[in-house]
Amino acid sequence: MNNTNNRRVGRYTVKLLNPPAIIATTSIVGPKEGKGPLKDYFDVVLTDDTNGKESFEKAESSMMYDAIQQTLDKANLKEKDIDYLCAGDLLNQLSSSNFAAREVDMPFIGLYGACSTMSESLSIASMLIDGGFAKYTIASTSSHFSSAERQFRFPLEFGSQRSLASQWTVTGSGAVLLASEGNFPRVTHITTGKVKDYGIKDPNNMGAAMAPAAVDTIYNHFLDTGRDGNYYDVIATGDLGKVGYDITVDLLKEYGYDITSSYIDCGESIFDNEKQNTCSGGSGCGCSAVVFCGYLYKQLMKKEIQKILLVSTGALMSPTTSFQGESMPGIAHAVSIEF
Template identity: 70%
Template sequence: MALKRVGKHTVKFENPPKIIGTASIVGPKEGKGPLKDYFDIILDDDTLGKDSYEKAECTMMYTVVNEVIKKSGLKSDDIDYFLAGDLLNQTISANYAARDLEIPFFGLYGACSTMTESLSLGAMLMDGGFADHVIASTSSHFSTAERQYRYPLEYGSQRAESAQWTVTGSGAMLLGNEGDYPEVTYVTTGVVKDYGILDSANMGAAMAPAAIDTLNTHFKDTGRTPDYYDIILTGDLGNVGRKLTINLLKEYNYDISKVYNDCGSLIFFDDEQNTQSGGSGCGCSAVVYCGYLYKKMMMKEIKRALIISTGALMSTTSSFQGESIPGIAHAVAIEFD
């Protein structure tokens, strides 16, 4: 019997893991956005001196993992598991970062939902008594994602108004058992939703149904209402997906408009920075959660947060074969009363 299950798809932790540290790194464009003061490292050069953008993304993840370990006063040997993934083929950023870290590693792929996927599984390992310290991480890079999923960078294609700008960034969360830190209290695992969206330039519309379903499930499973939380943050829906989520959740009799925002809508000055519908990518929710949200919680300005990273489970192969874009969303409740 699954004693820690609550409702349909939610887990309630008996011994809530604590987020004892975070680290975030972003590219130059993100470092000029509204949240620039919340990031730990802002790059001057998004190549990091490497000879490819893919190697640069790997270095970003390696850097934030080392940074969060150092900030917490621990050593790599103190970390029991490293859970991470990214957008690149065979999750190479996470794999090669793990190669150099020498921490027991689980590679994950949840597309842009990977931050809450890794955090969910890390929290389960902690509450299950399988680990004392776990790191959850993910990354993305505009230039690696653009040329893998869309067009060669040199092509300079015109971007649709519904398009989102893949965030160059990486975030890492370190979970532990002791200290006065925000706690992971609930995890609601999403199911794959596909409403037949074919347009890869409208990812917000493709992922919003998964976010809506997971939010609805979380509220039903826990008995909570939106106003329980100081903030509800989806990860990567951008402006289009954020509006859809607000409007369609009302059909389930939930009005989240007073406490809700999206990381993709927060991270850029869309008009000034020409980012159309906002940000996306694994790194979008990662750096906003690990930078902006965590620092707000540590200052006790936010005490109860519900974070929901959303992912489009597509590939170049599926797109070329005419497949639609499935979405997934995982929710994590973080509380610091």
């Protein structure tokens, strides 16, 4: 009980007493992402978005498998060294993660937080090490434009017109290897989000649906820790896009927090929206995963930045609930990473 009390910081946040080190990451992206503003930071850029497989779903699963293997290679570790793999994706029954996990010799915890899954998996993987249950863990997520489109929207052959508020699901996978020790950036605080729903029903406007959850989580993180936007070099939301970015900035200002000097959104950063015709920006589990594992982690390792608050965001909807007229609840989880 004493350890629990020592770890709780306010209502929604825990402080890790044995903060795990992020000793390696890998980012794999598709051809479109490899032509965006962050192209030089990704470890692998595919020339073929099927990755040599016979379906987009198999391609997505293979990206996650490759990201995990390359991350192990960077740390000179084997599959048997990993105590837990925490992973998830957008597809039905976590099919991409399940089939990637089938190919590795690791205990597997499947997680679903929609596009918030990178921070969710990173939270659970970190807590397992902090609690003394593991020495090494891996957190991983993936998404694929083509597999997500035909599950959540329309077949690609339909050729539907995209609205200006819509977002382009990122084809990519990221893997994060955490260890109980090492001179690397560490996960120090975790703020677990609440489901927020303000009645947005348009599946082409996910930024507006997710932004209130991002605001609530960031606000509660600030209240719990006594920090503000000036504490972090970068506050990165997952995939709100241009629309959600503006809403988040405005709502946090109403709470008395101006984060504009440190705030980026991974979905807005990964594409050049005008040149690449991605409307409001990127989305998907892979969005915050590859931006963190590629761009942000490399900046940490160069010590160009030292403190990041990663706030992956997710729209907790499905085709079934949308067809039934339900709104889109949002969720966001925050992970503080400090060198």
